[in-house]
Amino acid sequence: MGKLEILNLNQSFPRDDGTRLAVLENISLEVQDEEFVCILGSSGCGKTTLLRLIAGLDTAGSGRVILDGEEIRGTSPKVGMVFQEYSLFPWRSVIDNIAFGLEMRGIAKDERYRIAERYLNLVNLSQFRTSYPSELSGGMRQRVAVARALALDPVLLLMDEPFGALDAQTRNMLQKELLDIWEATKKTIVFITHSVDEAVYLSDRIIVLTPRPGRICRIFPVDLPRPRDRTSPEFAKVRRGVLDLINQNCAIQ
Amino acid sequence: MSIIGIRVHTIREQWPGALAIVVALIFWECYAAFITRNSFLLPGPADVLLAFISLAEKGILLTDFEVSMTHFAIGLILALIIGIPIGIAMGWNRRADEFLNPLIEILRPIPPLAWIPFAIIWFGFTPVSAGFVIFMGAVFPILINTYAGFQGVSRIFVEAGRMLGCTRTLDQIRYIAFPAALPSVVSGIRIATGVGWMCLVAAELFGVSNNGLGKDLWFYYDLHQMDSVVVYMLILGLIGLAIDMVFRYYIDRHFLKWRTGEVA
Ligand SMILES: Nc1ncnc2c1ncn2[C@@H]1O[C@H](COP(=O)(O)OP(=O)(O)O)[C@@H](O)[C@H]1O
Ligand SMILES: [Mg+2]
Numbered sequence: 001m002g003k004l005e006i007l008n009l010n011q012s013f014p015r016d017d018g019t020r021l022a023v024l025e026n027i028s029l030e031v032q033d034e035e036f037v038c039i040l041g042s043s044g045c046g047k048t049t050l051l052r053l054i055a056g057l058d059t060a061g062s063g064r065v066i067l068d069g070e071e072i073r074g075t076s077p078k079v080g081m082v083f084q085e086y087s088l089f090p091w092r093s094v095i096d097n098i099a100f101g102l103e104m105r106g107i108a109k110d111e112r113y114r115i116a117e118r119y120l121n122l123v124n125l126s127q128f129r130t131s132y133p134s135e136l137s138g139g140m141r142q143r144v145a146v147a148r149a150l151a152l153d154p155v156l157l158l159m160d161e162p163f164g165a166l167d168a169q170t171r172n173m174l175q176k177e178l179l180d181i182w183e184a185t186k187k188t189i190v191f192i193t194h195s196v197d198e199a200v201y202l203s204d205r206i207i208v209l210t211p212r213p214g215r216i217c218r219i220f221p222v223d224l225p226r227p228r229d230r231t232s233p234e235f236a237k238v239r240r241g242v243l244d245l246i247n248q249n250c251a252i253q
Numbered sequence: 254m255s256i257i258g259i260r261v262h263t264i265r266e267q268w269p270g271a272l273a274i275v276v277a278l279i280f281w282e283c284y285a286a287f288i289t290r291n292s293f294l295l296p297g298p299a300d301v302l303l304a305f306i307s308l309a310e311k312g313i314l315l316t317d318f319e320v321s322m323t324h325f326a327i328g329l330i331l332a333l334i335i336g337i338p339i340g341i342a343m344g345w346n347r348r349a350d351e352f353l354n355p356l357i358e359i360l361r362p363i364p365p366l367a368w369i370p371f372a373i374i375w376f377g378f379t380p381v382s383a384g385f386v387i388f389m390g391a392v393f394p395i396l397i398n399t400y401a402g403f404q405g406v407s408r409i410f411v412e413a414g415r416m417l418g419c420t421r422t423l424d425q426i427r428y429i430a431f432p433a434a435l436p437s438v439v440s441g442i443r444i445a446t447g448v449g450w451m452c453l454v455a456a457e458l459f460g461v462s463n464n465g466l467g468k469d470l471w472f473y474y475d476l477h478q479m480d481s482v483v484v485y486m487l488i489l490g491l492i493g494l495a496i497d498m499v500f501r502y503y504i505d506r507h508f509l510k511w512r513t514g515e516v517a
Contacts, residue, residue, distance in 0.1 A: 057412055075415045091432040091511045101417035104424065112476040132511040152417065 001187030002155030009063035038199035047215030080149030217250035296480035328387025336395030344403025346502035365390035387454035391445035398441025402434030
C-alpha cells in the first residue's frame with residue numbers, strides 16, 4: 001500500500017523584516033497506491049518545501065499529510081527519500097550506505113548485506129560494492145541513493161530533482177532505469193522536477209505548481225503507454241500541451 | 254616530495270633530502286672541528302654520537318624515554334577524554350555552545366606553561382603534574398577541532414539519516430556526526446600531539462619530575478655536557494616526528510581512506 005492524501009497544506013517562513021514569506025498555499029492532492037506523479041514547478045516555487053512536509057522532515061504551518069490512513073508527524077520508515085543534493089555518507093562504502101537504514105533497524109550484519117546486495121544489483125552497481133561515494137560519478141551516486149532509500153522497503157518514495165545535476169544522456173538513462181525499478185518494486189513515487197520533458201516521460205500525472213507561493217495550478221494526466229518514446233509525435237504533443245498550459249495559466253502573473 | 258611526505262617514496266625521490274642531511278652533517282662537523290673548536294659551544298656530530306653511546310650504555314635514555322612517554326600519555330589521554338566530549342556537546346548543541354564558549358575563550362589563551370606552578374602545587378612531583386601541563390596544551394586543539402567538525406556536519410547527512418531511521422540524538426552523533434567530523438577531530442589530535450610534545454620538555458624542565466627527556470636535557474646543561482644536550486634534542490625531535498608519522502601513515506590511511514579523491 002502507499003496511498004497519499006495531502007489536505008490543505010500551507011507553509012510560510014519568517015522573513016528578516018518580521019513578515020512571513022508564503023511558500024505553499026492550500027495544497028490538496030491525492031496520490032494513488034503505485035502511482036507515479038511528478039510535481040512540476042519553477043525554481044523557488046516551494047517544491048522542496050512540499051516534499052519535506054510529505055517526508056515528515058518539517059512540520060506544516062497548517063494542513064495534514066496522510067499516508068495509508070495515518071497522519072505523518074515525523075520521518076517514517078514507510079517513506080523513502082532521494083535528495084536533490086548528493087546525500088550519500090562519504091565515509092561509508094556503497095554497500096554500507098545502502099545497508100545504513102537496515103543497520104539502524106538493528107538487522108544482523110549478514111542479513112542486511114544480503115538485502116543491500118539485492119538493491120545494489122537492482123541499480124546495476126554490483127561492481128562498485130566497496131567503492132566510496134567520492135569514487136562514483138554523479139549518476140552512480142544517485143543510483144546508490146535510490147537503492148539506499150529502497151532498502152527499507154518503503155511504500156512511498158519521494159525524489160527531489162534527483163537527476164537535476166546530471167548531463168542529459170545520463171539523466172535519460174536513469175529515468176529509464178527508474179521506471180524499470182518502479183515496475184519491479186511497485187512503489188508510489190512522488191517525483192519533483194522542473195523539466196517538462198522529464199515529467200512527461202516519467203509520470204502518470206503531472207501536478208503543475210504556480211510560482212511562489214506554490215499552489216496547484218493544474219493536474220495533467222499523461223495517458224501515453226510505456227515505454228515512452230521521446231521522439232514520437234504523441235510525446236511531443238503532450239509536452240506541448242503541458243508547456244501551453246504553464247504559459248497560459250501557471251506562469252508568473 | 255619531502256622525505257617525510259605522505260606518499261611512499263622511491264630512492265630516487267629521497268636522495269636530495271638525504272643529500273641535504275649528509276651535507277649538513279659534514280658542514281656541522283667541519284665547523285665544530287675547525288672553526289669553533291670548542292665542544293661546549295658547539296659539539297660536533299662525532300661528539301654527539303659518543304655521548305649517545307655512553308648515555309645508552311648507562312640505560313638512562315630508556316628510563317627517560319619511559320618517563321616522558323608516561324607524562325605524554327597521561328596528558329594526551331586526559332585531553333582526549335575531556336576535549337572530545339566537550340567539543341561534541343558544543344558543536345552539536347547550541348545551548349552547550351553558548352554556555353561554555355566564553356569560559357573556553359578565557360582559558361584557551363593562557364599559555365600551557367603558565368599552569369606549571371599550579372601543576373606542582375596540586376599534583377606535587379608526580380607524573381600527573383607533568384601530564385597536567387601537557388593536558389593544558391593538548392586539550393584546546395582537540396576541543397576546538399572537534400567543535401568545528403561537529404558544527405560543520407552537513408544538514409543533508411543528518412536528514413538523510415533521519416529518513417533512514419536514525420532519529421535518536423545519540424545515534425545521530427554516533428553514526429553520522431562523528432564519522433563526518435572525524436577528519437577534523439583527527440587533525441585536532443594531531444595538532445595536540447605536537448603542542449603536547451613541546452609542553453613536555455618545558456614541564457619536565459621546570460622541575461615537575463626527576464626524570465624524563467626534558468628533565469635530563471636540563472640536567473646535562475647544568476653539567477655543561479652540551480654533547481649530551483644535543484643527544485636529547487635529537488631524540489625529542491625524532492620522537493615528535495615518529496608520533497606525527499603515526500598520523501600520516503597509519504591513522505590517515507586506515508580511518509580516513511574515504512577521503513582519497515574527495516575534493517576538500
Ligand atoms: N527553512 C527555510 N527558511 C526560510 N525560507 C525558506 C526555507 N526553506 C525554503 N525557503 C524559501 O522558500 C522558497 C521555496 O523554496 P524551495 O521549496 O526550496 O523551492 P524549490 O524546491 O521549488 O526550488 C524559497 O524562496 C526559499 O528561499
Ligand atoms: Mg528544490
